[in-house]
Amino acid sequence: MNVKKVRDLTLVDLGQGKTMVIACDSCGSVGLKEGDVLKVPPFITGKYTARVAILEVLCTGAEVICLTNTICNEMDPTGKAIIQGIEEELKAAGIGEVVLTGSTEENFSTVATGLGITTVGLVVTKDLKVNNIKGDALLVAIGQPKVGQEVLASKREDIVDYSMIKQLLQAEEVYEIIPVGSKGILYEMQELARNNQLKLSVNNNIKIDINKSAGPSTVVIAAVSNNYFSKLDIAGSMELLGKVSLEI
Structure with missing residues (x-):
């Protein structure tokens, strides 16, 4: 079995022309608990944390088959609200038949909201x-980089949606789609060029901040x-950010 890591993805060659794609994301101190820095309903925490991991898998062309949630808080009320947010995001992505499983913290009380999401998908390797x-x-x-x-x-x-992702995936002349996270657009462009062994040329007239965090993947490249x-x-x-080309 061949396993490799590319950017934030783990790719597992299953043989018979199939590849498993695994992505994850985490979120801390975003919720309504005493120690949370950004005060939002835990429904929002679940929704946008799930979005990141879902987009990572979908943008590879894979179909999401499983999503796990590791909630570092009690089930009621925080965990239930987080799970509702996750389910809402799966619905927004048009994902129906998927295994949703997870765990909560029932042994100790918590003062801040914490969540980890792992998404698993399958794709025909070609x-x-x-x-x-x-x-x-x-x-x-x-889309535009947004955070908090x-x-x-x-x-x-201002935020890229799933319908656009599906439109891009259907086009043969769209070679790759990269969700942007906390490291910003420029970092992801550089990684894209490096991983494809290409030279990056950046447009000098970019209007958006290419160094800013894009939070829950509000923008894709x-x-x-x-x-x-x-x-x-x-x-x-x-x-238009720039281009990548073969080294001369």
């Missing part, structure tokens, strides 16, 4: 959109062909 850029490609940001309270105050079009970019019609926020 359809895996990971390290999939074979030549020149344009890098496009879809900004996420809750955002306009709908899509590596696309020139032809696809010319036809790309997005109602929300889109920015």
